[in-house]
Amino acid sequence: MPDLESIDRALPAVPPASAPRQGKAQGQGLRRLRSIAIFCASIGTGLIFWQVCSSLFFNPNLLPPPGKVFHAGWEMALNGELYEMVSVSILRIAMGFTIGCIVGITCGLLMGSFWLAGEFLDPMIEVIRPISPVAMIPIAIIWFGIDEASKYFIIAYGVFFTTLINTIAGVRHTPLVRKRAATSLGAGTWSLFFRITLPSAMPFINTGMRVALGGAFMSVIAAEMIAANSGIGYFIMQARLLIQTDRIFVGLVTLGLTGFFTDRLYRYVTGIVFARYLRLSA
């Protein structure tokens, strides 16, 4: 699998993505089948590579083979440990992500719409933005303790900046002709904002949210490793203390799969909910 996520993350503002067009059903079916085949082949090759590395080049105690990891994972799935750690981390991400999106998008809309607000707040934002969520963990713990609140804060902090920057870009990229067309048809300030500017910014907002979701996975794990007593990050840290490499790998694989499926779910849901806003401009 090519790392699309990191390519996405490298871009500050990604131009609007297009919604899939309705093509011929047959061609689409074939293409779908092909992409599933490629996907399976890619994962399979990765597993074989892992197996080979583990049994031929490395100490299997340091790099446990996939079979051993899946065995450990299966046991954890049966005794509920796996479900417990995944659900805790997911819930934290969901809460932090929601808070971050609401605040980030709202501020982005304001900063994008009001010239003075944008100009005035921009330097402040640009100075705070390079401070990564991980760097905020110590102060978050002092402010909010080691419970849920500090995790929400750390995740929301990262999500805020990503959604903010993209929302501002979206608002500012609304074509002048589109705004003029609406004004010419009698749209006032409010209609112009809610019916034209906001929908025009949707592709950017959507991209920002998706990139922010990836970032949320990074920051929650870091926060859980440093100060928590539950979650995937905490679990990996515990396994390290006991040098249970197979359990560390269970944590890592779980993390990868959870991130992957969350992104897929996000794209699936937004593909339906935002479908009309993700269309190419005419």
Next chain:
Amino acid sequence: MASAMIDGESRALAGLHIDVRRHGFETRSGWNEVLRNVDIRIGPGEFFCLVGQSGCGKSTLLNIIAGFLAATEGTVALDSRALTGPSNDRVVVFQDVHNSLFPWMTVRENVEFGLKMLDRPKDERRQRVDSLLQLVGLSEHDDKFPDELSGGMKQRVQIARALAIGPKILLMDEPFASLDAQTRRTMQAELLRIWEQTGTSVLFITHDIIEAVTLADRIGVMSKGPGATISQVITPELTRPRAFADVEFTTLVSRVEQILGRERAHA
């Protein structure tokens, strides 16, 4: 008697009166004058074409009339009422259909937009949109999105959307310039048919002389900037539909060309 006089007077003042004494902007190297002494009257129901070379200030003038820009000095009046800012009594049809149509709205929703802004009841909106879609020949495409339409169809949507709210004048900024030659000819004929059916005045901007001669009641030839003005107004005495093969047609085209050419020589 008195009422007849008032009637006669108001008729004389009806329509669009553009009186831009001077328009320009300050640059680092000084004052850049775009328009000077532009004085045109467009009567109710008239089809007025404005021709001029690219960059002469045609679009600037249209933006002033639409209310997107304020003239440095001068006024625009509709039915002798001075205009300030954009309003739905004069709707613009843009060349750039990609951006001017709302891509997240269906054809029907696009056409309905202006009526929604007027808070018209739902039934009335539906009826009005139905009749307009029929007028522009898009009845069967009402639930499509703009990205599913061809260039000519998009421009039909834009025309229907503009006409939906019954504006007094349509301001068309090179609407067919990005269409292929065949579609452009079809759209010109369609526009004339729609114009004759609705009786709306049209201000049509183009750099295509043949297009202007095909369409216009009167043609305003714009000189080249800086300080562009209407150097001459020509009234084609040709019956519609006008054919390019007619001698009178080609004579008129070369006459406009000559005026524009003279302007070019001056600059």
